Amino acid sequence: MKLFSQFNMSDVTLKNSGFTLLEVLIAFMVLSFGLLGAVALQAKAKQASFDAMQRAAAIALANDIVQRLRVNDTLALSANYKVVFNSTTTLSPVTRCFSTQCNSATIAAMDIEHWRQAIRARENTGSLDNTTVCIKPSVVGGTRNRGYNVEVVVAWQGKQAMKASEKNQSISCGIKNDNRRLVVLNSYILLRA
Numbered sequence: 001m002k003l004f005s006q007f008n009m010s011d012v013t014l015k016n017s018g019f020t021l022l023e024v025l026i027a028f029m030v031l032s033f034g035l036l037g038a039v040a041l042q043a044k045a046k047q048a049s050f051d052a053m054q055r056a057a058a059i060a061l062a063n064d065i066v067q068r069l070r071v072n073d074t075l076a077l078s079a080n081y082k083v084v085f086n087s088t089t090t091l092s093p094v095t096r097c098f099s100t101q102c103n104s105a106t107i108a109a110m111d112i113e114h115w116r117q118a119i120r121a122r123e124n125t126g127s128l129d130n131t132t133v134c135i136k137p138s139v140v141g142g143t144r145n146r147g148y149n150v151e152v153v154v155a156w157q158g159k160q161a162m163k164a165s166e167k168n169q170s171i172s173c174g175i176k177n178d179n180r181r182l183v184v185l186n187s188y189i190l191l192r193a
Contacts, residue, residue: 047160054128055183058154061118061128062185065135065152068111072104073191077148078137080108084173086132087119119156130157132174140188147190154183 069081097110119131134153141147155174158181168182 051158051181054156054158054181057128058131058156058181058183059185061115061133062152062154062183064118065111065115065133066150066185066187066189069135069137069148069150069187070189072107072111073148073189074104075146075191076104077189077191078139080105081111081135081137081150083112084132084134085112085116086174087116087128087130089116128154128156130175131155134173137189147188150187150189152185152187154185156181 069077072080074080097107102110115133119128119133132155134151134155136151136153137148138150139146140149153171153173155171157175157177158179161178164178164180168180169176171182171184173182174180
């Protein structure tokens with residue numbers, strides 16, 4: 001019984017006093033790594049959301065181009081709309097067709113200026129940066145069923161680098177680099193007249 005009398009309770013509390021602090025430090029480290037992972041995931045989601053917003057803007061612009069081509073479908077479609085323009089091109093004054101009657105060439109010039117305004121990245125928050133638009137109409141069919149195959153390519157500068165496929169690199173519109181993004185829209189326009 002002498003062994004138990006030498007055992008002091010204050011020794012037990014002294015030996016276990018640092019154990020809780022160690023558990024708290026380990027829990028804090030695990031929580032820190034989890035929060036850092038959540039922040040990194042949020043940053044990646046933000047980048048993907050911005051890329052999706054830019055892609056949606058490029059698709060809307062390409063669809064707008066095709067719809068305006070459908071409205072102004074004349075035999076001079078290839079001459080009026082076969083253009084390459086970018087966001088750094090200075091805007092030139094064009095005739096507005098609100099009070100005067102315009103021909104298809106004037107309407108095409110006005111359409112091109114509207115598209116240049118739409119891709120100006122420095123003036124519109126969230127718009128496409130360093131954008132180049134290439135419109136390539138080509139004649140299809142004979143004199144009776146004449147139409148145009150139209151390829152609209154919208155190329156812009158993305159925020160982060162990505163590896164482009166060989167097919168992407170073979171498209172000659174815009175500056176070719178690791179951050180280039182592309183939307184290619186092919187359509188057929190049947191002339192009504």
